Amino acid sequence: MKEIFEDLTKKRDTLVKATFSSPREGAEFSRTVLRPVQLKSGARWQAERFAGTKVFHLNLTDEALGGWLDGEGSAYRQIALFSAGKTVTYLRRGAGWKRSEAGNALSAPAVRGNNREKEYLLKEGEAIPAFVDLGVFTADYRIKADKYDKYKQINRFLEIVDDALRGVNKKSFTLLDFGCGKSYLTFFLYHYLVKMRGMNAKIVGYDLKADVVAQCNEIAEKYGYDGLRFYVNDVTKGGLYEGEIDAVVTLHACDVATDYALAFAVERGAEYIFSVPCCQHEVNGSIRAGGDFDLLLRHGLFKERFSALLTDAVRAELLRATGYSVDVLEFVDFSHSPKNVMLRARRTRSVPLASRDFSRVEGIMEKYGFRQSLYRLLSGREGV
Numbered sequence: 001m002k003e004i005f006e007d008l009t010k011k012r013d014t015l016v017k018a019t020f021s022s023p024r025e026g027a028e029f030s031r032t033v034l035r036p037v038q039l040k041s042g043a044r045w046q047a048e049r050f051a052g053t054k055v056f057h058l059n060l061t062d063e064a065l066g067g068w069l070d071g072e073g074s075a076y077r078q079i080a081l082f083s084a085g086k087t088v089t090y091l092r093r094g095a096g097w098k099r100s101e102a103g104n105a106l107s108a109p110a111v112r113g114n115n116r117e118k119e120y121l122l123k124e125g126e127a128i129p130a131f132v133d134l135g136v137f138t139a140d141y142r143i144k145a146d147k148y149d150k151y152k153q154i155n156r157f158l159e160i161v162d163d164a165l166r167g168v169n170k171k172s173f174t175l176l177d178f179g180c181g182k183s184y185l186t187f188f189l190y191h192y193l194v195k196m197r198g199m200n201a202k203i204v205g206y207d208l209k210a211d212v213v214a215q216c217n218e219i220a221e222k223y224g225y226d227g228l229r230f231y232v233n234d235v236t237k238g239g240l241y242e243g244e245i246d247a248v249v250t251l252h253a254c255d256v257a258t259d260y261a262l263a264f265a266v267e268r269g270a271e272y273i274f275s276v277p278c279c280q281h282e283v284n285g286s287i288r289a290g291g292d293f294d295l296l297l298r299h300g301l302f303k304e305r306f307s308a309l310l311t312d313a314v315r316a317e318l319l320r321a322t323g324y325s326v327d328v329l330e331f332v333d334f335s336h337s338p339k340n341v342m343l344r345a346r347r348t349r350s351v352p353l354a355s356r357d358f359s360r361v362e363g364i365m366e367k368y369g370f371r372q373s374l375y376r377l378l379s380g381r382e383g384v
């Protein structure tokens with residue numbers, strides 16, 4: 001097992017998990033999943049061992065890992081080490097092992113070292129049972145290996161919100177999440193506002209999917225998250241929250257759902273907007289040749305990317321024209337997700353409809369003939 005021990009310890013920083021399967025007859029556990037984790041006491045290997053419907057956990061130092069591999073670990077006939085982009089498989093052959101390598105589509109795990117972990121607002125190991133029910137944490141509050149990317153993404157979102165709200169001493173805070181989906185972000189935001197900031201938060205999540213909405217409400221109720229509720233609602237059709245709101249968030253809400261969220265925020269005077277758009281189909285589907293940038297419309301790939309950038313640039317400009325100060329941030333690494341642009345906006349003044357200057361946007365729309373929902377919703381005009 002020495003070769004496998006060396007392979008594991010060499011890969012510690014990039015390893016997503018290692019699986020041990022095909023146990024010898026009579027072995028106590030049918031399967032083990034091994035993950036590198038960072039505990040307060042230092043770097044460890046967490047072994048999740050399965051026996052029937054039960055799961056048993058062990059945390060091992062590097063030294064103890066060697067012993068575990070020679071004992072319990074050697075009862076398995078197949079061991080696979082999953083790192084970003086590569087899987088190394090060991091198959092038992094007599095007294096030795098046959099090693100092979102193959103590609104995979106996994107991305108790198110979040111850095112789980114001490115220094116990086118301190119930067120995360122929401123720390124692995126925090127006893128938050130709702131996140132276990134959501135499927136983000138394991139039963140002992142570790143991040144599930146396949147949720148590391150999401151965990152990292154949501155922590156980044158929280159960091160940006162935290163930056164914006166630093167020094168804000170509001171007692172209560174109302175936030176709407178448009179296209180909340182499984183609502184990891186929505187739950188994390190609730191935890192942040194209520195448990196970490198001590199605010200009396202009201203958070204409402206909207207989504208089209210009745211099953212996920214029901215599940216999210218169930219978890220919120222189970223853990224007494226009284227200010228957190230979810231509704232099945234097509235946000236393009238109205239019927240949304242009627243009270244005062246402080247913030248609107250979107251994380252990859254599809255296509256024009258983002259425009260409806262932004263328009264709602266503007267019309268209801270939300271002070272904060274945090275919006276990570278995705279699948280900007282509307283402009284891509286309606287733009288036509290019209291000027292200096294026609295070269296970018298000739299090839300489908302360029303057209304799609306150009307349309308996405310143009311959509312978000314237009315959204316940022318429209319928000320400015322309605323009284324917001326807007327920043328455009330790279331939300332996460334492009335390699336982590338290509339949908340990585342965040343529009344972060346803060347309301348600085350109120351601009352009535354008649355005084356909104358949309359001329360820069362209208363100039364481009366007129367030339368290139370595209371439709372854009374946020375423009376329509378804020379100006380009351382179909383197009384120009």
Ligand SMILES: C[S@@+](CC[C@H](N)C(=O)[O-])C[C@H]1O[C@@H](n2cnc3c(N)ncnc32)[C@H](O)[C@@H]1O
Pocket residue numbers: 178179180181182183184185206207208209233234235236250251252253254257
């Ligand atoms: C890519 S998922 C993102 C979910 C979640 N915000 C996240 O980042 O994990 C987009 C979600 O938006 C929802 N959605 C799309 N159009 C919508 C609409 N018009 N009204 C409400 N929800 C919508 C979808 O059902 C889906 O769950």
